[in-house]
Each structure stands twice: as structure tokens, then as C-alpha cells.
Amino acid sequence: MNYLLFTIDFEPDYPPMGNTFLGIEETSKILGLLASWSIRATFFVTAQLAQKFPDVIQTIQNAGHEIGCHGWRHEALSKNGVLGITAIPRAMVKPTITQATDILTAICGSSPKSFRAPYYSYSHKILPLLVMLGYVVDSSRLANPYLSNSVLPYAPFTLQGDQRYFLEVPVHSGTTNEGINYSGLCSYSLRLAGLEAVQSATLKLIRKQENEHSVSVFSCHPWEFVANPPWKDTQNIFIWKDSDKLYQRLNDYLKFMSANFHPISLTMCQFQQNWKFSSYPESL
Numbered sequence: 001m002n003y004l005l006f007t008i009d010f011e012p013d014y015p016p017m018g019n020t021f022l023g024i025e026e027t028s029k030i031l032g033l034l035a036s037w038s039i040r041a042t043f044f045v046t047a048q049l050a051q052k053f054p055d056v057i058q059t060i061q062n063a064g065h066e067i068g069c070h071g072w073r074h075e076a077l078s079k080n081g082v083l084g085i086t087a088i089p090r091a092m093v094k095p096t097i098t099q100a101t102d103i104l105t106a107i108c109g110s111s112p113k114s115f116r117a118p119y120y121s122y123s124h125k126i127l128p129l130l131v132m133l134g135y136v137v138d139s140s141r142l143a144n145p146y147l148s149n150s151v152l153p154y155a156p157f158t159l160q161g162d163q164r165y166f167l168e169v170p171v172h173s174g175t176t177n178e179g180i181n182y183s184g185l186c187s188y189s190l191r192l193a194g195l196e197a198v199q200s201a202t203l204k205l206i207r208k209q210e211n212e213h214s215v216s217v218f219s220c221h222p223w224e225f226v227a228n229p230p231w232k233d234t235q236n237i238f239i240w241k242d243s244d245k246l247y248q249r250l251n252d253y254l255k256f257m258s259a260n261f262h263p264i265s266l267t268m269c270q271f272q273q274n275w276k277f278s279s280y281p282e283s284l
């Protein structure tokens, strides 16, 4: 069984540089593309965005996708994240995530069950808070198909038996902290490295799993689809290359996945219910 977990981080444009929401205007095209490949996706949404665009969130839910939490205003939760963004004070993490969860619950009609830390600022110290708030999945930890051994989902708790249902689902992004450009399964790599590089990263990832099941986690941002974006790349972090070709490349990538792996597409929550994760323990 090959699982494809398609994720979209729904947030302000190009954080932390932008404070606009032009990416939201891409929603219907993104939903159309997902529908054409029968993809059930997980949208990790900042609570601020959900407050500004509740109708968009409703449309996404009506299309059968899951709404997960991506922080309140896209604040870094620990120093571990990409881009070297300064984290909010430790004392602010609990109230920030609690408030974001409450806002999403009110807008969505049910509480979010999946979480992704902004900037992939993963910290295992946050996991007990997520459990307390009712989450069952965290998908914040970067795992590069070319570098990391921890590419499979696992239960991060080994001792607290009643918490073994909680699943960590690593993200197969190409970003590394070493500044080396390896391609991953993400829109960033599709733009900068191209379709063939992402296909080859996927083959590498699936071969590496050597399991009867494989899991591929693809991630993207709506603002990466905005052609000729107005915001400035003042820190030269993202090169604005090939935004206008991203839909076509993503479509071709999903075609490649479909033809080669016949993947089962699930939301994070659906996947958590299906995955037998007891054989992949990792202690805190």
C-alpha cells in the first residue's frame, strides 16, 4: 500500500516577509487540481487566516479535506525551525496554541486533530500540549529522503500507553539545516529543482522505506502559486522562480504518482486511524 499524504500550509504570504493573503486567491484552482486526482488533503491553517476567510475554510471542508492547525499567526514555537526565525517565548507557546485551537474549533465546528508547527519549528516538548488539546497527529518534523532515517510515521510516546495513538508524521521536504539543496516532496522543490528532481526524491523515499507500506508526505504553500508576487525577497531565502509553472508541474507530479504507485490518498486524521504504528516506537 502506498499512502500519499498531501498537505497544504494555509498561511499569510511568504512568512515572515509578507502580511498579505494573495495565496488564498489560488484556493479554487488548488481544490480543482486535488479533485481531478481524487486527493483528500490536509490544510494546515493559521487561526488568523481562518478568522479572515471563514467562507474559504468552509469551502475546503465541503470538498472533503481536513483542516489542521498551523499556529495562530504563524509564530515559530522553538528555535529548531527553518529560516532561523526567533521563537516566541516558551511561556507563550501554550496560550498561543490553545487560542489558535479554540478559534479553529469555533470556525470549523469541530476541533482540529492534526498540527504542523510554523517554520517546521518542531519540538518534542510541545507534544504533551498537543495531546492535551485533543490532537492525534503532529506533522512538523522535517525528514529528507536523502538524509534522514526517520522517514516513517511513528508513535513518539513509548511509556504512556494511553497516548500511543498519537502519531508523528515526518514531512518529506528537501529543506536542510546544512544549507545543502536536496530536493524533497514539496512545491518549493518543484519550482526550484523541477519535476524530475522531485520524482527522483520520491523514488528514493519509497525505496528507502523497504516496507509493504510506503508513506509520501507532500507539502506546499498557496502563495508559491502566485505568479509575479509583489513581495520582496529581502533575505534572499526564496528565489521567485517558476511560480507560473507550478500548477502544471504539480499536475504532472500527481500523474507520475498515480501511474507508478497507485497511491491511497488520505487526510492526516484518516491516516492516523489506518496506520499500524505500534512497530515504529520512539521515546521522548
Ligand SMILES: [Zn+2]
Binding pocket: 009, 011, 070, 074, 117, 118, 119
Ligand atoms: Zn507555514
